[in-house]
Amino acid sequence: xxxxxxxxxxxxxxxxxxxxxxxxxxxxxxxxxxxxxxxxxxxxxxxxxxxxxxxxxxxxxxxxxxxxxxxxxxxxxxxxxxxxxxxxxxxxxxxxxxxxxxxxxxxxxxxxxxxxxxxxxxxxxxxxxxxxxxxxxxxxxxxxxxxxxxxxxxxxxxxxxxxxxxxxxxxxxxxxxxxxxxxxxxxxxxxxxxxxxxxxxxxxxxxxxxxxxxxxxxxxxxxxxxxxxxxxxxxxxxxxxxxxxxxxxxxxxxxxxxxxxxxxxxxxxxxxxxxxxxxxxxxxxxxxxxxxxxxxxxxxxxxxxxxxxxxxxxxxxxxxxxxxxxxxxxxxxxxxxxxxxxxxxxxxxxxxxxxxxxxxxxxxxxxxxxxxxxxxxxxxxxxxxxxxxxxxxxxxxxxxxxxxxxxxxxxxxxxxxxxxxxxxxxxxxxxxxxxxxxxxxxxxxxxxxxxxxxxxxxxxxxxxxxxxxxxxxxxxxxxxxxxxxxxxxxxxxxxxxxxxxxxxxxxxxxxxxxxxxxxxxxxxxxxxxxxxxxxxxxxxxxxxxxxxxxxxxxxxxxx
DNA sequence: ACCGGATGGAACC
DNA sequence: TGGTTCCCCTCCGG
Numbered sequence: 114x115x116x117x118x119x120x121x122x123x124x125x126x127x128x129x130x131x132x133x134x135x136x137x138x139x140x141x142x143x144x145x146x147x148x149x150x151x152x153x154x155x156x157x158x159x160x161x162x163x164x165x166x167x168x169x170x171x172x173x174x175x176x177x178x179x180x181x182x183x184x185x186x187x188x189x190x191x192x193x194x195x196x197x198x199x200x201x202x203x204x205x206x207x208x209x210x211x212x213x214x215x216x217x218x219x220x221x222x223x224x225x226x227x228x229x230x231x232x233x234x235x236x237x238x239x240x241x242x243x244x245x246x247x248x249x250x251x252x253x254x255x256x257x258x259x260x261x262x263x264x265x266x267x268x269x270x271x272x273x274x275x276x277x278x279x280x281x282x283x284x285x286x287x288x289x290x291x292x293x294x295x296x297x298x299x300x301x302x303x304x305x306x307x308x309x310x311x312x313x314x315x316x317x318x319x320x321x322x323x324x325x326x327x328x329x330x331x332x333x334x335x336x337x338x339x340x341x342x343x344x345x346x347x348x349x350x351x352x353x354x355x356x357x358x359x360x361x362x363x364x365x366x367x368x369x370x371x372x373x374x375x376x377x378x379x380x381x382x383x384x385x386x387x388x389x390x391x392x393x394x395x396x397x398x399x400x401x402x403x404x405x406x407x408x409x410x411x412x413x414x415x416x417x418x419x420x421x422x423x424x425x426x427x428x429x430x431x432x433x434x435x436x437x438x439x440x441x442x443x444x445x446x447x448x449x450x451x452x453x454x455x456x457x458x459x460x461x462x463x464x465x466x467x468x469x470x471x472x473x474x475x476x477x478x479x480x481x482x483x484x485x486x487x488x489x490x491x492x493x494x495x496x497x498x499x500x501x502x503x504x505x506x507x508x509x510x511x512x513x514x515x516x517x518x519x520x521x522x523x524x525x526x527x528x529x530x531x532x533x534x535x536x537x538x539x540x541x542x543x544x545x546x547x548x549x550x551x552x553x554x555x556x557x558x559x560x561x562x563x564x565x566x567x568x569x570x571x572x573x574x575x576x577x578x579x580x581x582x583x584x585x586x587x588x589x590x591x592x593x594x595x596x597x598x599x600x601x602x603x604x605x606x607x608x609x610x611x612x613x614x615x616x617x618x619x620x621x622x623x624x625x626x627x628x629x630x631x632x633x634x635x636x637x638x639x640x641x642x643x644x645x646x647x648x649x650x651x652x653x654x655x656x657x658x659x660x661x662x663x664x665x666x667x668x669x670x671x672x
Numbered sequence: 673a674c675c676g677g678a679t680g681g682a683a684c685c
Numbered sequence: 686t687g688g689t690t691c692c693c694c695t696c697c698g699g
Contacts, residue, residue, distance in 0.1 A: 191693085192692095192693055200693065200694095201693085201694085202694075207693085207694050209693075210693070213693075216693065216694090285697095286695090286696080305678095427680095446680095446681080471681090471682090472680095472681075491681085518693095518694085518695080520678085520679050520680055520681080520692080520695080521678070521679060521680090521695045521696070522695065522696095544694080545693090545694060546694055553694075555694085578695080578696075579694085579695070579696095597695085597696065597697090598696090598697090674699105675698100675699090676697105676698095676699090677696105677697095677698100678695105678696100678697100679695105680692105681691105681692095682690100682691090682692090683689100683690090683691085683692105684688100684689085684690080684691095685687100685688090685689085685690105
C-alpha cells in the first residue's frame with residue numbers, strides 16, 4: 114500500500130569480470146574512498162578484498178538512493194552479491210549464503226546446514242529452567258493433581274499419510290481451518306479471498322463453497338458453542354459474520370468499514386477472534402490494536418473498543434482460557450502476547466505481557482488445563498510459558514524452529530493436539546525445505562514441547578508446497594493441512610488398510626478448479642460438469658484429465 | 673519457460 | 686516520527 118516511487122536518476126553501472134577486477138561506471142567516482150566500516154563479519158576473505166572497491170561503490174550508490182546495476186560476468190551470490198560462493202539449491206539441498214546469519218536460529222557464524230538446532234532428534238532445544246521449586250502452587254499441584262496424571266505418557270499417534278483425496282476448491286491460498294465440533298468428517302476452510310469451504314472428507318466429493326460472505330482474507334473462524342451448525346468468521350474486510358452451514362445464510366454482526374474504502378489509513382481489518390461462551394460474546398481484534406465485543410444473543414456490538422496492543426499494530430490472535438472464562442490471551446505485531454482479565458479490560462491493564470523478539474503469530478492456552486501457553490514468533494522460536502511450573506516473566510522453553518517466512522504465505526501457527534492428555538504435542542508446518550531422497554520438501558513437524566524433541570516430520574513427495582496451516586482433529590487421529598490452495602487429510606499409516614493406501618496414491622487433485630487454470634488443459638469453455646469421472650470409495654468424483662495431474666497433489670514438479 | 677504481482681515487516685534515514 | 690527500500694527456499698498465471 115506504500116506509494117510506488119520511481120527512481121529519478123539513472124543508477125551507476127558496475128561490471129565485475131571473471132579474471133581481474135575491472136570497473137566501468139557512468140563517470141566520476143565521487144567520494145569513492147570515503148571511510149566506512151565494513152559490516153562486522155569475520156575476517157575478510159580473498160574475495161572480500163577483491164570486491165571491496167565494488168562494494169564501496171555499491172554502498173555509495175545505495176546511500177544516494179540509487180541501486181546500481183551490476184553487470185556480472187562472474188558468478189556472484191544472489192544473496193550478498195559477492196563472489197566465491199553461491200546461495201541456492203544444489204539439487205534438493207539449499208545452500209545458505211555464509212555471509213548471513215544462520216537462517217534457522219539467526220545466530221552468526223554458521224549456516225543452517227551446520228546449525229546445532231538442526232539435529233533432528235533434538236530439534237532446537239533450550240533447556241527449561243525448573244523454577245520455583247518451593248512454590249506452594251507447585252506443592253499443591255504435586256499433592257493433588259500429579260496423582261491424577263498418568264506418569265507414562267501414551268505413545269503419540271502421528272497422522273502421517275495422505276489418505277483421502279487432496280482437494281482444491283479454493284482459488285487463493287488457504288488461511289484458516291476448523292474441524293466441525295460434532296460431525297467428525299466435516300472440515301471448514303477459509304481462504305485469502307474470503308471464501309468459506311465446507312468439506313465432507315468422508316464423502317470426498319461433497320463440498321460447498323460460500324463465496325459471498327466476505328470480500329477478503331478470512332483470518333479466523335469459530336463454531337458457535339450454542340449451535341454447532343453456525344460458524345463465526347472474522348475477515349480483513351472488517352466484518353464479523355455468522356453463517357448457517359446448512360443454508361449458507363449469513364448475517365454480518367459488525368462492520369468496521371461502513372463507509373467503504375477510504376484508503377489504507379482508515380480501513381480496518383479483523384484478525385484475532387474467539388468466543389467466550391460464558392459471557393456470550395464474540396471477541397474480535399483489528400489491525401489498529403483494538404478489541405471489540407459482540408453479544409451473541411443480540412448479535413450486536415457491546416461496549417467500546419479497547420486498545421489491547423500497541424496503537425496501530427495488528428492483533429492477530431485471541432484465545433479464551435478453556436478453564437477460566439475470565440482469562441483472555443492476545444498476541445500481535447507489537448512483539449507481545451498479553452494475558453488479560455476479562456473483568457478488567459482496559460488499555461495497559463494486562464495481567465502479563467509476554468515479550469518476544471519479533472512478531473507473534475499465535476498464542477494458545479493448552480487445550481485441557483489452560484495452564485500452559487504456546488506461542489509462535491517470527492524470530493523462529495516456539496515458546497512455552499508455564500503458569501504452574503514457571504512464572505510468566507520468561508518462557509519455560511524456547512524451541513528453535515523454521516517458520517519465519519512472512520510475505521505471501523499464511524503465517525505459521527503452532528497448534529496443540531487437543532487429544533493429548535499430557536498437553537505436550539504440537540504441530541506446525543516447516544518453512545525451509547529438507548532434502549528427502551532427492552526432493553526438496555517442506556515437512557509438517559510434530560514437536561514434544563516438554564522436551565523440544567521433534568517427534569515426527571510428516572511429508573509426501575507429491576506435496577511440494579509449504580504447509581503453513583495445520584489443525585489436529587479434536588477426537589480422531591486426523592491432521593488437516595492447508596497448503597497453498599489445497600487441502601489434505603492425513604491419517605496414521607498403520608491405521609490404513611492396503612486398499613486405502615493404494616487409493617491415497619491414485620486420486621489426488623479433483624474438485625471445482627479455477628476456470629482459468631483449466632483452460633490450460635482444454636480449450637473449450639467449461640463448467641464443472643465435464644471433468645473426467647473417477648470412482649473413489651464407491652463415489653463418483655471428478656479428477657483432472659491428464660495422467661500427470663492425477664498423480665500429483667500440486668501442479669508443478671520440483672527438481 | 674520466464675516474469676511480474678500480490679504483499680508485510682524491519683531497518684534504515 | 687514517517688517515508689523509503691529491501692527482503693534467502695512463494696506461487697500463480699499471463
